[in-house]
Amino acid sequence: MKRFSQSILRGSYVSLVILLIVALGVGPAMADPGSSPSSRPGAGTPGNPAINPAGNPTGNPAGNHGKPHGNQGPARLAPDLVEQIKGRSPAERIRLVATLHGFNAQDVENQILALGGEVKGRYPSVHQMVLELPAGSVASLTESSSLDYITPDRPVDGMASHLEAATGASLVYSLQAGWPSSASNGYDGSGIGVAVIDSGIDADHFDLRSGGQRRTVASVDFVGSGAAYDPYGHGTHVAGIIAGNGSSSSQLPRGYAGIAPGASLLSLRVLDESGHGRLSGVIAAIDFAIANRQAYNIRVLNLSLAAPPVESFRDDPLCQAVERATLAGLVVVAAAGNFGVDPNGNKVYGGITSPGISPAAITVGATNTHGTDARSDDTVARYSSRGPTRSRSVDPETGAIVYDDLAKPDLVAPGVGVVSLERYQNQIVLRHPEVHVYTGNPREGRYMLLSGTSMAAPVVSGAVALMLQANPSLTPNLVRTILMYTAQMMDGPDLFEQGAGLVNIDGAVRVARALSNRSGSLLLGQKLASQRLPLPQSTIAGETVPWNQGVLWGGGWLSGSALLTQQQMAYAQTLIWGV
Numbered sequence: 072m073k074r075f076s077q078s079i080l081r082g083s084y085v086s087l088v089i090l091l092i093v094a095l096g097v098g099p100a101m102a103d104p105g106s107s108p109s110s111r112p113g114a115g116t117p118g119n120p121a122i123n124p125a126g127n128p129t130g131n132p133a134g135n136h137g138k139p140h141g142n143q144g145p146a147r148l149a150p151d152l153v154e155q156i157k158g159r160s161p162a163e164r165i166r167l168v169a170t171l172h173g174f175n176a177q178d179v180e181n182q183i184l185a186l187g188g189e190v191k192g193r194y195p196s197v198h199q200m201v202l203e204l205p206a207g208s209v210a211s212l213t214e215s216s217s218l219d220y221i222t223p224d225r226p227v228d229g230m231a232s233h234l235e236a237a238t239g240a241s242l243v244y245s246l247q248a249g250w251p252s253s254a255s256n257g258y259d260g261s262g263i264g265v266a267v268i269d270s271g272i273d274a275d276h277f278d279l280r281s282g283g284q285r286r287t288v289a290s291v292d293f294v295g296s297g298a299a300y301d302p303y304g305h306g307t308h309v310a311g312i313i314a315g316n317g318s319s320s321s322q323l324p325r326g327y328a329g330i331a332p333g334a335s336l337l338s339l340r341v342l343d344e345s346g347h348g349r350l351s352g353v354i355a356a357i358d359f360a361i362a363n364r365q366a367y368n369i370r371v372l373n374l375s376l377a378a379p380p381v382e383s384f385r386d387d388p389l390c391q392a393v394e395r396a397t398l399a400g401l402v403v404v405a406a407a408g409n410f411g412v413d414p415n416g417n418k419v420y421g422g423i424t425s426p427g428i429s430p431a432a433i434t435v436g437a438t439n440t441h442g443t444d445a446r447s448d449d450t451v452a453r454y455s456s457r458g459p460t461r462s463r464s465v466d467p468e469t470g471a472i473v474y475d476d477l478a479k480p481d482l483v484a485p486g487v488g489v490v491s492l493e494r495y496q497n498q499i500v501l502r503h504p505e506v507h508v509y510t511g512n513p514r515e516g517r518y519m520l521l522s523g524t525s526m527a528a529p530v531v532s533g534a535v536a537l538m539l540q541a542n543p544s545l546t547p548n549l550v551r552t553i554l555m556y557t558a559q560m561m562d563g564p565d566l567f568e569q570g571a572g573l574v575n576i577d578g579a580v581r582v583a584r585a586l587s588n589r590s591g592s593l594l595l596g597q598k599l600a601s602q603r604l605p606l607p608q609s610t611i612a613g614e615t616v617p618w619n620q621g622v623l624w625g626g627g628w629l630s631g632s633a634l635l636t637q638q639q640m641a642y643a644q645t646l647i648w649g650v
Contacts, residue, residue: 146215146216146220149381149386152223163206164188168221168222168223168225168354169199169218171217172216173217175217176195182217187208188205192354196362197357197391209221220391224349224350225350226347227353227376228346228377228378229269229305229376242577243257243258243576258537260536263331263334263540264334264364264367265371265536266337266369268357268360268374269305269342270306271290271299271300271306271338272307273495276311276315277512277516279315280318286314286334287336290340291337291339293348294340294341299339300494301338302344304499304519305499308489309528310336310338311492311518313533314331316328319510319517327491330576331534339360345498346499354388357392357395360401361395364400370401370536374393374432375523375526375529377425380423382463383463387429390429393429394647397647402433402547403426403432404535405432406525407436407437407455407456410424420458421460422457423456423460428462428475430648431647433531434479436569437487438485442488444612445611450561451483451569454522455486456524457567458477461474463475477625478623478626480569481554482531482570482572483527483574484528484574486526486527489522491526492518493507493519494517506519507519535554537576538580539583541583545583547648548644548646549586549591553583554579556619558570559618560573575618582605586635590638590642595640596638598638599636620632622634624649625649
């Protein structure tokens with residue numbers, strides 16, 4: 072492969088390898104002809120349910136500082152919206168999500184009222200509004216100069232401890248395995264707020280309390296039920312992976328603690344009791360997180376849910392909201408999706424869902440630990456969605472379909488057979504009682520077992536909380552760099568299956584701690600490391616785990632010591648990763 076220097080990165084030891092994505096084909100989901108049919112793990116099957124939902128290699132940062140992507144011309148209608156209008160009577164009302172060029176809400180509201188519609192929601196932090204108007208009036212919105220892109224209010228669905236040892240997280244709670252003697256204490260995520268955008272959180276679960284106090288510091292309902300508790304059960308399970316302290320399983324030989332047991336949680340409920348939601352609810356939750364990030368020190372958003380990737384990330388309203396969150400300094404972690412095999416069990420590529428298709432999101436695939444702490448036997452779960460992204464747009468001049476073809480996922484984490492918190496009598500366990508893990512605990516201390524990329528994403532969210540406690544100055548792009556740089560490249564899976572590799576929390580936190588506590592304000596080329604960088608390896612479960620010492624950038628692979636020794640333009644908070 073050809074290597075050449077990249078202007079976005081500074082230093083003589085940085086190189087770029089271009090990935091030939093185009094050779095994979097052009098279909099929305101591409102089969103691997105060498106795979107043999109087999110049963111699909113998870114995917115909602117009793118006993119092992121995965122709760123389902125439903126390249127630019129070089130980039131030009133100068134054109135994308137401080138704002139997400141978007142067209143600056145007349146408003147455009149999403150392809151599926153155009154089709155919906157055709158099948159409806161002109162008087163039938165339709166609910167829409169509109170992305171604005173700026174946020175001239177009053178101008179838009181006047182236009183909507185004139186068309187016989189109404190505004191259902193205003194979300195200035197993400198420059199979006201939720202509208203409702205007659206189907207016969209929708210086409211008139213294309214005449215608006217205030218609106219950019221308009222979609223239906225699409226469905227969004229949830230997808231369906233051993234974790235501490237297998238990921239290296241246990242090494243950062245106290246000073247072990249290569250930590251410098253000058254380190255004053257370990258890390259547990261204390262002081263870091265993680266917003267869980269999901270089906271709610273059981274804030275009274277014993278494992279989410281410390282000293283008798285709830286660590287769920289805010290609960291907001293975006294479903295419309297008036298309650299932010301978790302009747303479905305998915306969100307509580309996700310929250311436990313991020314921040315459960317394992318207190319209800321302390322009597323067991325191996326407890327069921329999460330990754331960052333000191334972190335604070337925000338329950339932003341967007342999924343109903345059946346695990347379904349709407350695009351407008353997720354956008355409202357992201358808007359809330361951005362607007363309240365300082366009040367709760369929200370640094371991380373976890374999105375273990377998915378919407379269909381109908382259009383390019385440049386237009387997808389959920390991806391646009393994710394970009395706004397990233398530009399506001401929030402690290403957004405998203406599940407890759409559970410579409411790694413077709414109905415016949417054949418491996419397919421191109422199944423990444425939204426918002427995982429966004430370059431601003433850290434997209435996480437799932438691995439199978441096979442029940443061992445050692446990583447040498449780990450494999451990528453067959454159901455875990457593979458890249459590249461097949462979200463698309465239409466060339467306005469030629470009419471040709473143009474695929475985004477971004478290299479995803481960004482990395483992988485354990486997501487098969489994960490034991491975490493169970494809300495008492497939630498809908499998942501009522502439908503599949505076999506997922507309940509019997510420990511003899513009362514209703515406030517129960518556990519259940521689930522599989523899916525929904526379970527892998529919160530592993531990374533917990534890791535980010537630990538990293539930010541160790542070094543609060545890290546920008547979202549620098550967090551991503553560290554996670555990729557310290558990840559372990561697995562033997563066998565390709566880059567579109569594992570991204571930069573298997574998350575290594577020990578390595579990520581050690582590097583975060585070694586970097587300058589002013590990393591967010593350093594100038595290009597300034598010294599980034601405040602102390603000698605650790606050796607590029609970890610010891611996890613008795614095995615030496617090498618770091619891959621590289622990152623995926625758009626359609627290329629970047630490597631070199633300058634990634635961590637010098638401040639790079641790519642780490643700016645005003646830049647969207649890889650584009």
